[in-house]
Amino acid sequence: xxxxxxxxxxxxxxxxxxxxxxxxxxxxLVEIDHYGEVFNPRAQNFRLQKQNPAIIIAHKNKGQVLAAxxxxxxxxxxxxxxxxxxNCLYDCRYCFLQGMYQSAHQVLFVNYEDFGEQIRQTAxxxxxxxxxxxxxxxxxxxxxxxxxxxxEYFIPLVKSIDNAWMELRTKSTQVRxxxxxEPVNNIVTAFSFSDAVSHARLEHGVPSIEKRINAMSRLxxxxxxxxxxxxxxxxxxxxxxxxxDLLEQIFNRIDAQKLHSVSLGSFRLTRDHFRSISRLYxxxxxxxxxxxxxxxxxxxPLDREREMIDFCETQLMNHIPxxxxxxxxxxx
Amino acid sequence: MLIxxxxxxxxxxxxxxxxxLKKSHEVRAFDVYHGDDMLCxxxxxxxxxxxxxxxxxxxxxEREAALAWINLGVAGAAEHELGTLFVINKIVDAETGQSYYxxxxxxxxxxxxxxxxxxxxxxxxxxxxxxxxxxxxxIYSALRFSSAxxxxxxxxxxxNRRQQTGKNRQRVSELVQAQIExxxxxxxxxxxxxxxxxxxxxxxxxxxxxxSLAHFSQTQRNRLRVLxxxxxxxxxxxxxxxxxxxxxxxxxxIIATLEQISYRDSEEL
Ligand code: SF4
Numbered sequence: 001x002x003x004x005x006x007x008x009x010x011x012x013x014x015x016x017x018x019x020x021x022x023x024x025x026x027x028x029l030v031e032i033d034h035y036g037e038v039f040n041p042r043a044q045n046f047r048l049q050k051q052n053p054a055i056i057i058a059h060k061n062k063g064q065v066l067a068a069x070x071x072x073x074x075x076x077x078x079x080x081x082x083x084x085x086x087n088c089l090y091d092c093r094y095c096f097l098q099g100m101y102q103s104a105h106q107v108l109f110v111n112y113e114d115f116g117e118q119i120r121q122t123a124x125x126x127x128x129x130x131x132x133x134x135x136x137x138x139x140x141x142x143x144x145x146x147x148x149x150x151x152e153y154f155i156p157l158v159k160s161i162d163n164a165w166m167e168l169r170t171k172s173t174q175v176r177x178x179x180x181x182e183p184v185n186n187i188v189t190a191f192s193f194s195d196a197v198s199h200a201r202l203e204h205g206v207p208s209i210e211k212r213i214n215a216m217s218r219l220x221x222x223x224x225x226x227x228x229x230x231x232x233x234x235x236x237x238x239x240x241x242x243x244x245d246l247l248e249q250i251f252n253r254i255d256a257q258k259l260h261s262v263s264l265g266s267f268r269l270t271r272d273h274f275r276s277i278s279r280l281y282x283x284x285x286x287x288x289x290x291x292x293x294x295x296x297x298x299x300x301p302l303d304r305e306r307e308m309i310d311f312c313e314t315q316l317m318n319h320i321p322x323x324x325x326x327x328x329x330x331x332x
Numbered sequence: 333m334l335i336x337x338x339x340x341x342x343x344x345x346x347x348x349x350x351x352x353l354k355k356s357h358e359v360r361a362f363d364v365y366h367g368d369d370m371l372c373x374x375x376x377x378x379x380x381x382x383x384x385x386x387x388x389x390x391x392x393x394e395r396e397a398a399l400a401w402i403n404l405g406v407a408g409a410a411e412h413e414l415g416t417l418f419v420i421n422k423i424v425d426a427e428t429g430q431s432y433y434x435x436x437x438x439x440x441x442x443x444x445x446x447x448x449x450x451x452x453x454x455x456x457x458x459x460x461x462x463x464x465x466x467x468x469x470x471i472y473s474a475l476r477f478s479s480a481x482x483x484x485x486x487x488x489x490x491x492n493r494r495q496q497t498g499k500n501r502q503r504v505s506e507l508v509q510a511q512i513e514x515x516x517x518x519x520x521x522x523x524x525x526x527x528x529x530x531x532x533x534x535x536x537x538x539x540x541x542x543x544s545l546a547h548f549s550q551t552q553r554n555r556l557r558v559l560x561x562x563x564x565x566x567x568x569x570x571x572x573x574x575x576x577x578x579x580x581x582x583x584x585x586i587i588a589t590l591e592q593i594s595y596r597d598s599e600e601l
Pocket of ligand 1: 087088090091092096139140
């Protein structure tokens with residue numbers, strides 16, 4: 001349940017802020033100068049805050065579009081990401097955001113036009129080459145759609161730029177606003193799935209696998225490019241049978257030939273994020289599993305990771321054309 | 333431990349009575365009243381007194397698994413009715429301009445407001461904020477020992493443009509007393525949060541017993557702490573584990589055994 005709304009004084013009269021305030025009018029409102037005052041202080045407990053997070057309405061001053069980390073994306077040459085919001089409605093225990101931010105409050109930026117301008121400029125710097133813009137790095141792209149109305153602005157924007165591609169990464173079922181628009185070939189909605197055991201134990205608040213397959217199927221039927229992301233694959237005693245079941249469940253409904261892309265990667269976190277999150281959730285089995293530190297990244301020991309990826313890849317290849325597959329490459 | 337921080341005895345009195353706190357006779361720096369998992373400290377007036385008292389009491393509670401704080405006191409406001417209780421969601425220090433935000437982690441039906449902390453008494457009433465003389469000192473200090481979710485400030489209006497309670501201590505106590513049920517509900521919510529944090533910590537006695545089994549380097553202690561916290565929170569019985577570990581007499585063998593137990597347990601997710 002959302003506990004209160006913080007708003008930067010400078011955006012009080014912004015039309016998007018006014019819309020948000022109208023929706024959230026029953027909640028206490030606190031004026032602030034800059035979202036960092038509330039979001040960044042160290043003396044905050046992400047776990048407690050997640051039980052009743054606040055909404056922070058803010059303006060993103062700079063760095064609206066950033067180069068994507070090495071290995072992120074679908075193998076394109078020019079990869080960028082942008083975040084119209086920080087943090088997420090859902091509460092996946094493996095999510096790195098819990099380790100990255102001090103606060104579980106959700107920051108909603110309202111100056112979409114500045115993001116749009118930077119997207120245009122970035123695409124123009126690589127004229128005639130495909131440039132990928134990933135949304136859903138610091139948040140779930142669509143989960144807050146009824147509030148953020150993200151697609152209303154960003155879909156027409158990306159559609160209007162010849163060499164721009166955009167990935168929306170989501171675990172939500174919020175596709176209604178997309179279904180109201182004409183499909184766009186260079187906008188891919190990528191749905192992330194974990195097997196039913198991991199979903200039940202680790203993905204708190206995330207809609208059921210079935211509901212998400214439904215949402216995917218509706219987008220495909222409407223002509224939208226759709227991708228599948230099996231990342232992170234989490235180890236547990238029955239991960240093999242659970243993964244096989246998940247693929248059955250998905251491909252019973254989804255025509256693999258119609259998928260834009262599929263990617264797969266095992267659970268991993270930077271050492272710092274792993275430490276912070278495991279301190280927040282000391283009772284969590286995910287963090288008590290046998291892990292290795294490799295180049296600043298904590299992940300499964302190499303032989304286990306290899307076994308998991310080999311198994312999952314082999315199963316996937318029984319369903320999808322090889323050219324749609326993009327493994328997540330993160331070993332240096 | 334839940335720590336009540338009040339500037340004056342007349343503000344603290346209703347809390348002391350309600351929870352039947354007992355005066356501590358061992359300490360002289362501040363008046364302190366104790367109960368089960370709770371204490372109340374009377375700090376004296378002003379933000380410096382409040383900050384000093386918080387630091388002093390936190391040092392005395394350093395063995396506690398988690399500390400939660402409530403700064404309870406009276407405040408002025410331009411228009412609000414005398415006796416109205418507010419949970420404070422923004423504290424501004426008038427002298428430094430610094431803002432603090434107690435995190436709204438406890439679900440509450442109480443009205444919320446900002447509070448401006450002044451260094452000197454004032455009868456200049458501002459429209460959009462309460463004002464007091466302690467909250468900024470309290471939160472500045474309490475946030476060194478606890479997170480913002482466990483650090484709350486509750487203020488009851490004692491003065492407005494039309495009516496002033498001023499130095500009438502009896503009346504201040506009555507205003508606090510009239511809100512004691514609401515104050516108690518807020519405290520209960522905060523105590524639940526505090527217990528969630530405290531429950532994750534390792535009980536001091538089993539930790540000491542574990543350390544006595546072998547000589548652990550600092551790195552080994554860090555690893556041991558992670559493993560022991562995990563197993564404790566998964567409801568492994570600590571005495572049964574300690575008996576099992578007694579067969580091993582080196583730190584690395586103890587850690588290896590606990591790792592194997594953790595790995596097996598966590599495979600189920
Ligand atoms: S849906 Fe994605 S962003 Fe949201 S909590 Fe889960 S992993 Fe994190």
